[in-house]
Amino acid sequence: MTARTGAQLALIFRRDCANLLGGARGRGGAVLPLLFFLAVAMLYPFGVGPDARLLNRTGAGVIWVAALLAAILPLDRLVEPDIEGGWFDQWALRGLSEEALMLVRIAAHWLCFGVPLLIATPLAAGLLALDGGQLARLELGLLAGTPALAAIGVTIAALTAGLRAGAALGGLLLIPLAVPVLIFGAGSMQPGGESGVLLLLAASLVALAVAPFAAGAAIRAARE
Amino acid sequence: MQPCRLVAQALACRRGDRLLLRGVDFALEPGAALHLSGPNGIGKSSLLRILAGLMRPFAGAVIAEGAIGLCDDHLPLDGHRPLAHALAFWRRLDGAGAARADFGLDDLGDVPVRFLSTGQRKRAALALLAHSAVPIWLLDEPLNGLDRHWVGVAQAVIASHCASGGIAVIASHQPLDLPGLAVLALAEHCP
Numbered sequence: 001m002t003a004r005t006g007a008q009l010a011l012i013f014r015r016d017c018a019n020l021l022g023g024a025r026g027r028g029g030a031v032l033p034l035l036f037f038l039a040v041a042m043l044y045p046f047g048v049g050p051d052a053r054l055l056n057r058t059g060a061g062v063i064w065v066a067a068l069l070a071a072i073l074p075l076d077r078l079v080e081p082d083i084e085g086g087w088f089d090q091w092a093l094r095g096l097s098e099e100a101l102m103l104v105r106i107a108a109h110w111l112c113f114g115v116p117l118l119i120a121t122p123l124a125a126g127l128l129a130l131d132g133g134q135l136a137r138l139e140l141g142l143l144a145g146t147p148a149l150a151a152i153g154v155t156i157a158a159l160t161a162g163l164r165a166g167a168a169l170g171g172l173l174l175i176p177l178a179v180p181v182l183i184f185g186a187g188s189m190q191p192g193g194e195s196g197v198l199l200l201l202a203a204s205l206v207a208l209a210v211a212p213f214a215a216g217a218a219i220r221a222a223r224e
Numbered sequence: 225m226q227p228c229r230l231v232a233q234a235l236a237c238r239r240g241d242r243l244l245l246r247g248v249d250f251a252l253e254p255g256a257a258l259h260l261s262g263p264n265g266i267g268k269s270s271l272l273r274i275l276a277g278l279m280r281p282f283a284g285a286v287i288a289e290g291a292i293g294l295c296d297d298h299l300p301l302d303g304h305r306p307l308a309h310a311l312a313f314w315r316r317l318d319g320a321g322a323a324r325a326d327f328g329l330d331d332l333g334d335v336p337v338r339f340l341s342t343g344q345r346k347r348a349a350l351a352l353l354a355h356s357a358v359p360i361w362l363l364d365e366p367l368n369g370l371d372r373h374w375v376g377v378a379q380a381v382i383a384s385h386c387a388s389g390g391i392a393v394i395a396s397h398q399p400l401d402l403p404g405l406a407v408l409a410l411a412e413h414c415p
Contacts, residue, residue: 004319011317084298085299085301085302086298086300089278089298089300092277093276093277093293093294093358094317223273224279224280
């Protein structure tokens, strides 16, 4: 990779972040998944009652489920608008590989989706009566696991771009693929489940290694 | 202008189950302009995308020397950004220094891209291509939506691009007025 390609990708990364964060095109931006995530944490105690012991025992799992479901919300604006606008064609003409572009987009998506979740988690943990130790382990798990959610999300967004009802299909596809992340994440909260964090890390590494190639191939296939 | 060449060898184009074109041959040297003419749906846009390397030909090959720019009906500008800001993205991506053709966009710099009219969008798309400083231009219906004045300007910009040693391939169902323009009637290449 030349220095020029690097500078171009840095420019594209900045644009990706601005569009994903800012709610370009009136589609909510980074705020909507965050509000959804917090709304689940807020509503859960209303649903099961204010028993602090019950909340404490189940809260971490609820937060993981909320994170997974929040990952579905931004799917329809991750890739499709740029295919419609011909952005990927123009980048391809300039010799930028779809794989590199997808890696950049995964990084931008994680920054605009994963990091806000990490920041909102203490608030959600407070609502669900988690203690400090649980919060620390939850944050560690989310830090290790959200890159996998971001990578899976971008891949699915690229695969379903241009399909009718692509957004609904994307949600259905994401859930089974993200189940390992949920299992490792919830498992890491059990007593003696520290290795769950390592498994989350492994899941993220695998997803990050595979996703740019799968998503890049999907972008190219969408041209035919 | 860097040296450039664009050669199509026995290209065939298929969309779905339908063979649209076959036996498309041409060789373009610097300064050449080629008009791909034909009715709607004959495969002009698909042929341009094959020439651009974005689609694989069903048969045949494309030999391109020199960077390729494509101006089609997509407008790769963020709709919520002001036009000047949106254009600046591509100028920075391509590196400044391109000779700027004037498409009368300076007055529209503050207007968000989504508010532009059809003709203004087309002018922005043409400006993007003109600013990218690539030698091979592929234009898909470049005159669509332009009024008489801007039709003249657009053709003058394409003519000056060719005069300075560039190549232009223009897909259009409209007649074009360019010096030294070769016409390839795609109707003759329908199977």
